[in-house]
Amino acid sequence: MRRTICFNNKPVIIGASSIAGPKESEGSIGKFIETTLNDDMYGEDTFEKAESKMLFTAIKKAVDNAHKKEDEIDAIIAGDLLNQIIASTFAARNFPSAYLGIYNACATFAESLTIGAMLIDGKYMNNVVCSASSHFSSAERQYRYPLELGCTRPPQAQWTVTGAGSTVIGAKGSGPKITSATIGKVVDYGVVDANNMGAAMAPAAADTLITHFRESNCAPCDYDLIVTGDLGTLGSRILKDLSWEKGYDIEKQHVDCGELIYNLCESEYQGGSGAGCSAVVFNSYLMERLRENKLKKIAFMATGALLSSVSSQQGDSIPGIAHLVVVES
Amino acid sequence: MVFEIFLTYLKVFVVGGAICTIAQLFINYTKITAGKILVYFLLAGVLLQAVGLYQYLVDFAGAGATVPICGFGYLLADGAIKGAKIGLFEAITGGTTAAAMGITAAIIFGYIFALIFKSKSKRN
């Protein structure tokens, strides 16, 4: 069994775009985000429509940034957190391209990059768009409580990112290249607390990361950064401990998008989460640094907690998943 | 008179605050969600009144005992007990009759305010 894929034809990231809500735009990576919103309704009348519009904008701008026309895009691979991934579907309705809807909770963006790179590397397609989105208000309502319900948040809770990110991958062009990917497996250590998703996802992240190191014969020091999606402060610590246990010390290289996206003064919670979290950070800050050559090789690993409100009501534990993509400038 | 009112307010504050603090203890030390806490406190109020204890707390602390949700339970149980003295029909409907104002107010105001206002996003 082998879960790591090497892309011999090196698919190129030719365009990227990110969009985020007001809270994210004020965060530490806010200045790298292409479109920042003052109002997270984005001129729509429901939060779901706003999320869909954000994703639409991110895809459109990424295609523009890649200097492509809409009909040059062969496929759109997108996902989000809403039931039946409606935000992605309704955003894709506006484009002539083929559409693949995917769901892996907050790991969706890494999954879409992996599938996109496979399509390009296999020479099935020339240009694909990979994207993901999430919206605090629509996710809150779906996974937790109504917005106006006066309840407390436990200190291990995370904050769903309002934002979307989109990447155009092409067979030709200049830009950072996707060189390999490790597809995650579902790992469940029996965490049942839906507020502690970092702990639920960290074992899956450790599994994917260690599998990647073993199968591609490399070590943490081969990477400038090992970026995880949305483990948060607590989950990051668990990941470091778990991989240290297996003999890999990632302390120096590791950084978490969830920790990165908000200002540290909001450390009352564990940081950001949601499919949009890793998508926004990847398409803004990381992309910028890769283009500037300040980062040469990064392992980008988005993590997802595969729960639904039904499964957690029924008392099931929360399985986690993590997909890893290696990007070189 | 002024002193009496002050004393009542003090009792209201302490008893009401204490009931809420017990709820907070449940939130801190167990994984019970807010909705379940409301149900447990309501049932506690019903039970305490069924054995005749909650009345003492209401007489002692007034709104401090009736405003928390266990006061709603007290109202239900009290209505049922008063009804039971009259007949079977009143025993069954007594609780709901006593709580009718609360339920009606929740539905009417709930619907009206839901029509007027919209859920707002929050930032922290």
Add this chain to the structure above:
Amino acid sequence: MKTSNDCTNQNFLNYVKSISPKTKQRRSLIRAFWVGGVICMIGQTFRYLLEFGLGLSGDELSSYVSMIMIFLGALLTGLGVYDRIGKYAGGGSIVPITGFANSVVSPAMEFKTEGYIYGTAAKMFIVAGPIIVFGIASSVLVGILYFIGLRIF
């Protein structure tokens, strides 16, 4: 097929528990105490006003006080203030009857986008429904037990 129980890795769960951040116990208790106390004092104020102003008493008095408190809870929820109070006070704003109003109004507002019948009206009681169900069921039980008890003894 594996069940969720088969997956439980107790060592890991104990380890997670040991490093998870704790709620600030004392602070949260103090906040719950004073906010809960103040909400009850507001209730007492209305009690006095209705008692001395309008001459109400007994069940009528407490029903009207409940009504006013529910009105205030619903209004503050609509204005987007109650969730702020709830974040600060926790149990202090959940347990008073205003918290009950909040748990009725908040889903009603939230699901308005799904229509006035299947959204607002149907989803109104997703949080507060159990309170009505258990409240009425337990009161009927108490009523019947008392009815039988009074006739026998």
